[in-house]
Amino acid sequence: MTERTDHYILDDQVGFLLRLAYQRHMALFTEKMTGGLTPPQFSTLYRLREASEPISQNALGRLVGMDAATTKGVVERLLLRELIHVEKDREDRRRYTLFITDAGRRLLDSVLPEMHKISQTTLAPLTPGEQEQFLKLLKRLT
Template sequence: MAAVDLSTHPGHLARRLQQAHYLLWNTMVSEEITSPQFAVLNALAEEPGLDQRTVGERVGLDRSTIAEVISRLGRRDLLDKVRDPQDGRRFLLRLTEDGARVHRRLVVRTARMNQVFLAPLDPGERTVFLDLIRRVADAAEGLRNPEEPLVGRPS
């Protein structure tokens, strides 16, 4: 059997893209704060007081991953958990002063990294590229949420 052309396999290309992102993240943004951790900080900067489940939904992390990310950020004193006064079983999350400071610093660094990451594309191509990968990523959420039908899934 002949080898396949992996340059036509989206998963292979997505993995290569992720490797490039990881390299740029560690060299240009942070070796201490991961991209998923930054996503959580960013979500809480935008909407302080979200609960863990909602933050996970906002940033596309499953339950076990969001729990670990929040635990790590809490241990670094970048976020606080406060009991929800309306539902004592729930905790609401807020950035600490250090968390807000780290977020502000990383926002600048991620903007620079994204410029480098997207440098091979002209502005119009960047818009199309981001739209296309957003659409694929949004559709892929259905793989994790069986309640939501996948595009093209037989009924």
């Protein structure tokens, strides 16, 4: 019988720990979020609201870190709820651009305070300095 020398400890692995932290955050999101938005839908609405110019579905997907198929599904669900609308691009008639509607803006504005609380609760076990450092480190990983 050979002795194990890899010293792999699951509880010290970045992927395992990130998944646990994500599960905790998602439980908070599910418990606290009103308005019927999923995290990808929230991110999509937020990116559309902050866009200074028309944005294509592909570009939007890149901005929120989603693949094309996921972006398509999120966009379809937001269109059905009339939170966004789509128009043919004025310059490239083969391309479509997405916009947030007034209803989408109102919904986003109503849930932003909840999102702040969810983020604060997720980070609550850390000191303010640790929270800042943690977010900086996460940004470096992405």
